[in-house]
Amino acid sequence: MVFENNQHEIGTLPSIDAVQYERVSPKYVRARISVLGIFFVASIMILTILSLIYPNYRLLFYLLMILMALFGSILVFYIFKSYKHIGVVVRDHDIMYKEGLWFRNEMVITFNKIQHIEISMGAIERFFNLSSLKIFTAGGSGSDLEIHGLERQNAQKLKDFILGNISSEEE
Amino acid sequence: MPFDIPQRQSPFALVLILYRTYLLLLKQIWPFAIYFIIKGNFGSKGSFLKVFIASAVVIMIISIIRYFRFKYSVVDREFIIEKGILNRKKTAVSIDKIQNINSEQNLIHQLFGIEKLRIETAGSSALEFELDAINTSKARELKSYLLESRIPLINDDSVMAPIDKKLIFKLSTGRLMLAGITQNHLVSILILFSFFFWIYDSARDAGINVEDYKDNIPDYTTQVTNTIILLALLFVTGILISMARTALKYYDLSFIEENEQNFKVKAGLLKRMETSAPINKIQSITWSYNLLQKPFNLYNLNIRQAVSDLRELKRSVQIIGLNKCQIENFSQELYPDLDISELTYETINVKYLTRFSLYFMLIILLGILLYFLIDGFISAIVLVLIGGYGILRTYLYYLKMGFRLDKNYLVLTGGIFGYKLTILPLYRIQAIKLLSTPYQRRNQLASLEIWSASGYVKIPYIPTMKARQISDYCLFVSEISQKSWM
Incomplete structure (x- = not known):
């Protein structure tokens, strides 16, 4: 094979700047808040029972409940705010994902280095008809990517698209 | 069969x-x-x-x-x-x-x-x-x-006749000893110290009153001399232990080119290891030296291969006692289209230095406050030392960190007290992460993590525009590559 190595002006290369991120399903916010809600209700119940069993420490348990409510509302605020910053882009040769409200993380994985792809569904996700897509690369979990909150059929489509691209590149 | x-x-x-x-x-x-x-x-x-x-x-x-x-x-x-x-x-x-x-x-x-x-x-x-x-x-x-x-894997550019085994490098006993002496002994000394204090503590817990024995020693000077002798003993033992470990691990090290496709390293006295590094599995190479090794022209070479789990990285091929010439020859052989001696490097933004120095300054301030508020002399000293050391580290890291995006390679220099250089061929890149904190975004800065099948290299605090350009170019080269990468 003749080794070709054409020069490319950096300015003309395809740029990440130009892409438009797609959001994941809005139901993802509801799913996350439900998880939080279930956890919250369960802990309030446990604390109530505990305060009935140990009336001497009632004040402590009430304090804990207030703290939990405070912390919970911050989390709810964070879930709402951070949703806008979650985004996915699929291009010809790679998939891009971004997340994070304060500490932002944009990640690109090239299709030709993907090892395998998994779709998973938790109980709550199943209730909302959502799926998570997990993309595995070689060399440990550091460069693996997990995208939560995709519509179930979209996750399957995405998986098929990426797998199709991997096999077409290998030919 | x-x-x-x-x-x-x-x-x-x-x-x-x-x-x-x-x-x-x-x-x-x-x-x-x-x-x-x-x-x-x-x-x-x-x-x-x-x-x-x-x-x-x-x-x-x-x-x-x-x-x-x-x-x-x-x-x-x-x-x-x-x-x-x-x-x-x-x-x-x-x-x-x-x-x-x-x-x-x-x-x-x-x-x-x-x-x-x-x-x-x-x-x-x-x-x-x-x-x-x-x-x-x-x-x-x-x-x-x-x-x-x-x-055999279909590899277009590798239809070559197998050659005979070629010995690239053999570690002489003299250089092995030298490499052993110039090792970083701090770890083993610290382990020894903590072990010693653990025994001291357990002896006290077990009811053996250590203070009793001190009374037998008559005067203050003898006590001080004894403490110094003890410290020196711990120090020397620590050095001897890490020297012996190096000598056992790298005894009779030989680095062999088996054929065009494969390198092999044999080493060890009690435990003889034979590790191979197929060229198409080598993700990146790093060479380094520390402060002590610099005057002796001693280089360590680390060949990182694709792993299925990052915990396996400690099994990566490590060669010690090379000299500069041997390192450069090896790099030339592995990456013929890269001329390492002619590269100039770009630096990271000075905000890295100011930002992290500020954090460590706060720790020093806390120490001074503690001293005046609650008279905590020891904790104040510890905090000031930690802060000072942090600033020194940050400064040295900032000084030595450099990167260069060549046509087919990413080359990074770094190190804190020593020096290290990493070469990553761009077609091995499998993912890129662009990270930013609110402070970085206010200053149009970002950090870049570049992942291959053997972990990542990081370029912190560079202009966001620059980070995106690097990222675009790396992805482009990696995506058009047809070479097998692991």
Whole structure:
């Protein structure tokens, strides 16, 4: 094979700047808040029972409940705010994902280095008809990517698209 | 077909299995054993002894069964391992998927003339096999049989005739000693110190009053001299331990080019390791030296290969005692289209220095506050020292961190007290992360993490525009590449 190595002006290369991120399903916010809600209700119940069993420490348990409510509302605020910053882009040769409200993380994985792809569904996700897509690369979990909150059929489509691209590149 | 009938390991494997399980048993019960031996009785009618003997016998029977149940074979281009005591388990992997076969010989292996083989495959770690003990001659036979009957990977630019083995580098004893002396001894000294203080503490907890012994020493000067002697002793022992470790690990190190496709490293005195590094599995190389090694022209070379789990990275190929010329020749051979001596490097933004210095300044401030508020002299000193050390580290890191995006390579320099340089061919890149904190975004800065199958390299605090350009270019080169990358 003749080794070709054409020069490319950096300015003309395809740029990440130009892409438009797609959001994941809005139901993802509801799913996350439900998880939080279930956890919250369960802990309030446990604390109530505990305060009935140990009336001497009632004040402590009430304090804990207030703290939990405070912390919970911050989390709810964070879930709402951070949703806008979650985004996915699929291009010809790679998939891009971004997340994070304060500490932002944009990640690109090239299709030709993907090892395998998994779709998973938790109980709550199943209730909302959502799926998570997990993309595995070689060399440990550091460069693996997990995208939560995709519509179930979209996750399957995405998986098929990426797998199709991997096999077409290998030919 | 030499290996189509399922075979057992060498009978010495049984010895090894027994040795290992007994060691495990002993580790579990030694406190009881010592208790009973000191007490001089072994429970009513020696019940403890009976339990001990019974479990030893059971372990022996299990080990024997395990040995006889473990078989390996090569059938229909598949390497097969059968094992299991109650439920038989059969694992097979296609020999084309085998990437590497590494061997290992510790002292017991060397005595019996056997070898441990580790067979590495692409992909999951569940498909990696270990054969505990095989006769050396048979191990060689199996190794060459497996590796040579693989269908060679289609590699367009590698249709070359196999050449004879070429010795690239052999570590002389003199340079081994030199490399041992110039090692970073801090770790072993610290371990020794903490061990010493642990003994001191436990002695006090156990009711031995250490202070009592001090009263026997008459005057203050003798006490000080004794402390200094003790510290010096700990110091020297620490250095000797890490020197000995280096000498044992890298004794008789030789770095061989097996053929156009494969490098091999052999080293070790008590535990003889033989590790191979196929060229298409090498993800990046790093060379480094520390402050002490610099005047002796001693370089360490780390060859990072694709791993299925980052914890395996400690198994990556490490070569010590090279000189600058040998390093440059090797890099030239591995990456012919990169001229390392002519590169200039870009630096990271100065905000990295100011930002992290500020954090450490706050720690120093906290220390000073503590001193004045609660008179905590010791904690103040500790905090000021931590802060000062942090600033020094940040400053040195900032000074030495540099990166250069060449046509096909990313080259990074770095190091804190020493120096290191990493070369990553762009077509090995599998993912790129662009990270930013609110502070970085206010200043149009970002940090870049560039991932290959052997972990990542990081370029912190560069202009966001620059980071995106680097990222775009790296992805472009990686995505158009047709070369096999692991």
